[in-house]
Amino acid sequence: MKTWTILATSAALSMSAPVLADKNTDKSSDESIQQDMAQAYEDAKSATVDAYITGRLITAYALSEHLKATDIHVDVQERKAILSGEVGNEIQRDLAVEIARGVEGLEDVESTLQITERDQTEMANAESGGFAQHFNDAAIKARVKTRLLWNSNVSGLSIDVNAEQGEVTLSGAVDSQEQAALAIAITENTDGVAKVVDELKVQTASRES
Known part of the structure; x- marks a missing residue:
């Protein structure tokens, strides 16, 4: 009787072993699928961010009076910008890098x-302080215009930006004092800006009599 019990127990254990193995395999498979899905999500998110940054940088070059006619190619991978192509001189090359930064x-x-x-x-003018300052002002202007352009609350507004010796002047029309304050704050928080001059005008909608 004892021998039969031992044999029956052994048989039951041997039959349950494949079931346990299948469960472990299923669990491992589920974990692998979850890891793949998580990685795919991170890859997609990274690609979206890179595309967004690429658009911002291309826009900045298009807005630059000194670079809009150049042949600069932009490739952004994992938040790193790789600039290639051709420019006319060392000043344009350095300006392209500074704008990207x-x-x-x-x-x-x-x-x-x-x-x-x-x-x-x-290049001779570049050795003088006057052109160096002009270079810095051009980079500051491009940074400010890019940041204003990509803020949804002010991007559609007619805001003109001028920079001279680190002093940025904002002019044009806005819809409210709040929009003017936002544009000024964005400008003040831009690298290289020493002072902001507010010449923005709040436009009032015309009313029918």
């Missing part, structure tokens, strides 16, 4: 920009 969200900038032609007159 001012774009919110970027963590690193790598430049492989090639200089196709050097304007000797412009």
Whole structure:
């Protein structure tokens, strides 16, 4: 009788072993699927952020009077911008890098920009403090305009930006004092801005009599 009980127990255990193995396999498979889904989500989120940053940087170059005619290619991967293409001189190359560094969200900038032609007159001017300051003002102006453009509460407004020796002047029309205050705050929080001059005007909607 004891022998039969032992044999029956052994048989039951041997039959249950595959079931336990299947459960462990299913659990491992579920964990693997969850990990794959989590990784896919992170990859998609990273790609979205990179695309957003790319758009901001391209817009900044398009708004720059000194770079809008250049052939600069932008590739953003994991918050790192890789700049390639051609510019006319060293000033344009450095300006492109500085503007990229001012774009919110970027963590690193790598430049492989090639200089196709050097304007000797412009390079001579670059050695003077006057052109260096002009370079800084151009970079500040581009940063401010980019930040204003990408804020949904002020991006559609007609705000003009001018920079001179680190002093930024905002002019144009806004719909309310709150929008003016927001535009000023964004400008004040932009790297390189020493002072903000507010020339914004609050426009009032015309009323029919």
